[in-house]
Amino acid sequence: MKDTKTESAASFDVNDYLRQDRMPHFLCPGCGHGIALRALLWAVHEQGIPKDRLAVVSGIGCSGRLSAYIDANTFHTTHGRPLTFATGLKLARPDLHVIVITGDGDCLAIGGNHLIHACRRNLDITCVMLNNEIYGMTGGQVSPMTAEGRFTTTTPEGNTEPNFDACALAAAAGASFVGREVTAQVLALKTLLGQAIAHEGFSFVEVLSDCTEIYGRKNDLGASPEMMLAKKSAMRPYAYRNTVDVPFRPNALRTGVLTRTDRPEYGAAWRAMAARIRNEEH
Amino acid sequence: MTAPSLAAAPPALTGRRNLEGNEACALGAIRAGCRFFAGYPITPSSEVAETMARELPKVGGTFIQMEDEIASMGAVIGASMGGVTAMTATSGPGFSLKQENLGYACGAEIPCVIVNVMRGGPSTGMPTRPAQGDILQARWGTHGDHAVIVLAPASVGEAYSETIRAVELSETLRVPVVVLLDEVIGHLTETVDLGAVPETPGIARPFATGPREGFLPYAETADLVPPMPRPGDGYRSHCTGLTHGPDGFPTQNPAVAAAALTRTTDKLVLHRARIESWREQATEDADLLIVAIGISARAARQAVKDLRAEGLKVGLFRPVTLWPFPETPLREAVAAAGTRKVLVPEMNQGQLVLEVERVLAGRAEVAGLSRIDGETLTPDEIAGAAREALK
Ligand SMILES: Cc1ncc(C[n+]2csc(CCOP(=O)(O)OP(=O)(O)O)c2C)c(N)n1
Ligand code: SF4
Numbered sequence: 191m192k193d194t195k196t197e198s199a200a201s202f203d204v205n206d207y208l209r210q211d212r213m214p215h216f217l218c219p220g221c222g223h224g225i226a227l228r229a230l231l232w233a234v235h236e237q238g239i240p241k242d243r244l245a246v247v248s249g250i251g252c253s254g255r256l257s258a259y260i261d262a263n264t265f266h267t268t269h270g271r272p273l274t275f276a277t278g279l280k281l282a283r284p285d286l287h288v289i290v291i292t293g294d295g296d297c298l299a300i301g302g303n304h305l306i307h308a309c310r311r312n313l314d315i316t317c318v319m320l321n322n323e324i325y326g327m328t329g330g331q332v333s334p335m336t337a338e339g340r341f342t343t344t345t346p347e348g349n350t351e352p353n354f355d356a357c358a359l360a361a362a363a364g365a366s367f368v369g370r371e372v373t374a375q376v377l378a379l380k381t382l383l384g385q386a387i388a389h390e391g392f393s394f395v396e397v398l399s400d401c402t403e404i405y406g407r408k409n410d411l412g413a414s415p416e417m418m419l420a421k422k423s424a425m426r427p428y429a430y431r432n433t434v435d436v437p438f439r440p441n442a443l444r445t446g447v448l449t450r451t452d453r454p455e456y457g458a459a460w461r462a463m464a465a466r467i468r469n470e471e472h
Numbered sequence: 473m474t475a476p477s478l479a480a481a482p483p484a485l486t487g488r489r490n491l492e493g494n495e496a497c498a499l500g501a502i503r504a505g506c507r508f509f510a511g512y513p514i515t516p517s518s519e520v521a522e523t524m525a526r527e528l529p530k531v532g533g534t535f536i537q538m539e540d541e542i543a544s545m546g547a548v549i550g551a552s553m554g555g556v557t558a559m560t561a562t563s564g565p566g567f568s569l570k571q572e573n574l575g576y577a578c579g580a581e582i583p584c585v586i587v588n589v590m591r592g593g594p595s596t597g598m599p600t601r602p603a604q605g606d607i608l609q610a611r612w613g614t615h616g617d618h619a620v621i622v623l624a625p626a627s628v629g630e631a632y633s634e635t636i637r638a639v640e641l642s643e644t645l646r647v648p649v650v651v652l653l654d655e656v657i658g659h660l661t662e663t664v665d666l667g668a669v670p671e672t673p674g675i676a677r678p679f680a681t682g683p684r685e686g687f688l689p690y691a692e693t694a695d696l697v698p699p700m701p702r703p704g705d706g707y708r709s710h711c712t713g714l715t716h717g718p719d720g721f722p723t724q725n726p727a728v729a730a731a732a733l734t735r736t737t738d739k740l741v742l743h744r745a746r747i748e749s750w751r752e753q754a755t756e757d758a759d760l761l762i763v764a765i766g767i768s769a770r771a772a773r774q775a776v777k778d779l780r781a782e783g784l785k786v787g788l789f790r791p792v793t794l795w796p797f798p799e800t801p802l803r804e805a806v807a808a809a810g811t812r813k814v815l816v817p818e819m820n821q822g823q824l825v826l827e828v829e830r831v832l833a834g835r836a837e838v839a840g841l842s843r844i845d846g847e848t849l850t851p852d853e854i855a856g857a858a859r860e861a862l863k
């Protein structure tokens with residue numbers, strides 16, 4: 191049997207997809223965003239997407255800065271709005287593979303309205319939300335994904351607001367592909383991102399990322415390995431939902447592919463309608 | 473993907489038609505090669521979107537109604553980044569919402585056209601009543617220093633031809649262009665000759681064609697308009713709203729940052745002759761000159777006729793390109809005629825008058841005439857104010 195795992199690992203060199211002249215990158219040591227970036231580029235590689243056809247659209251935040259490191263057509267847009275830019279880009283240029291990189295604040299606070307409408311529309315965009323539970327870029331303020339009780343610079347006595355279940359939100363809004371993964375599981379993350387890219391329609395992937403420097407320190411979560419392992423052990427892979435030998439964790443978040451439905455892709459539906467109008471005219 | 477051009481005009485866009493200003497605006501955009509529209513409904517601009525929704529599919533374009541004006545502006549920029557000519561339309565409150573992304577388009581030099589059909593404000597104001605309260609918002613609405621072009625049609629025919637010019641200037645200079653209508657021009661019906669398109673040097677956007685290796689997306693070219701890389705053409709460049717150097721990547725190097733901003737504003741100075749547009753009526757010997765735009769200029773035109781019939785030497789100077797303001801032409805008109813007084817009628821509390829005062833800097837005595845009750849200024853009101861000033 192062919193060992194596809196090893197083969198893929200051998201043929202993938204992340205440096206082929208990074209702008210070498212932009213190195214060193216600006217992420218803090220141990221930041222989960224770097225792991226997510228590697229997994230994403232690996233998925234792009236496995237999907238065989240030519241770099242010239244790849245468009246990466248990002249918002250504003252530490253997460254948003256990642257686009258500048260990718261050797262592709264990259265667009266660093268405005269805070270919360272990358273999905274809107276991506277919508278125009280993908281509709282105007284259906285030949286491009288459009289991937290959005292966004293943060294939990296970018297995507298769910300200032301950009302929350304755009305997310306639910308992108309989910310509803312089902313345009314073929316892959317939205318990768320790097321959820322580090324914090325506004326990293328601006329120095330550690332509370333985000334819509336900060337857990338209750340956590341300390342941030344704007345919740346000095348602990349957060350009193352509940353956070354979203356982003357995947358449930360995306361699924362409820364109609365996203366035809368929804369998944370979640372932790373940075374500790376790079377292979378699983380890479381596979382999930384590949385499935386999301388291959389999916390025709392809007393796909394939403396929540397990556398549980400790690401802001402080691404700010405969130406980790408402020409909440410005594412340890413260094414990045416501790417942060418990553420703690421998250422990993424709090425997860426419950428969706429694929430194991432019916433197996434009895436995995437200990438049941440009542441509050442665990444599910445990882446893996448959570449929603450996958452087949453419904454008309456928006457761009458194709460629009461073009462079919464427009465073609466019909468043109469034929470009727472002639 | 474071919475560059476849009478006037479030669480490729482859809483066959484339906486010919487002949488004389490009775491149109492509303494808003495419809496004319498939409499058809500002008502399509503005539504000029506606009507193939508993407510994203511918008512959000514708002515009175516009194518919605519007919520622009522409705523016309524686009526009807527017409528764009530017929531010419532292979534894309535229409536989308538987004539979830540709000542911020543999203544519409546984002547989608548328009550995204551489409552334009554993809555190499556497709558794009559436009560949006562809105563009114564006061566929506567124009568405010570577009571401002572952050574409009575600033576992005578200024579900074580990243582993404583061609584796009586924004587139609588703002590002015591209504592009463594501030595806030596929800598008087599949605600169905602005309603006003604000219606966004607004269608300064610159109611120039612300074614987004615944050616930071618920036619270059620932007622604003623065109624102010626005063627007829628349905630001009631809504632058509634100036635939108636064509638808006639696309640042309642935006643595409644060739646890589647700058648956002650605002651088409652500033654007021655509710656009256658937007659909803660007025662007049663006959664337009666759709667075949668009579670303005671003489672333009674050509675609409676095509678300068679796309680990058682040179683070597684991929686070492687390509688600089690924001691290189692300082694002689695015409696200060698860097699050729700734009702089109703995704704898929706192999707340049708794989710970066711585009712950001714952060715201050716960037718010639719390579720397109722963020723910089724905080726003081727010299728590079730200053731040079732980058734200076735180029736985008738110098739660009740409009742260099743091409744000023746092509747951008748500037750104004751009309752003069754009976755200015756040669758005018759003792760008093762009226763400066764007005766849009767529907768106020770229509771009323772002023774009648775006032776000038778009436779006053780001339782009375783033997784009063786009154787003329788009209790009408791900026792068609794509102795920003796950058798045609799300052800040299802105005803100074804020259806005033807100097808040539810030995811004009812003593814200037815009257816600026818406008819449907820706000822005095823915005824255009826500030827620019828006229830700045831431009832004339834004491835060369836003539838400048839007075840404003842405001843109306844802010846949701847009604848248009850009438851020829852009689854303007855004539856009355858002119859008579860008073862000349863006493
Ligand atoms: C309109 C606007 N408001 C606020 C900001 C400031 N800002 C920059 S990044 C950011 C939050 C980023 O948080 P997140 O999206 O979670 O990204 P992270 O840095 O954590 O990856 C904010 C509020 C901005 N750039 N623009
Ligand atoms: S501040 Fe946090 S999210 Fe940003 S780079 Fe540092 S560790 Fe990563």
Ligand SMILES: [Mg+2]
Nearest residue numbers: 293294322324
């Ligand atoms: Mg964050």
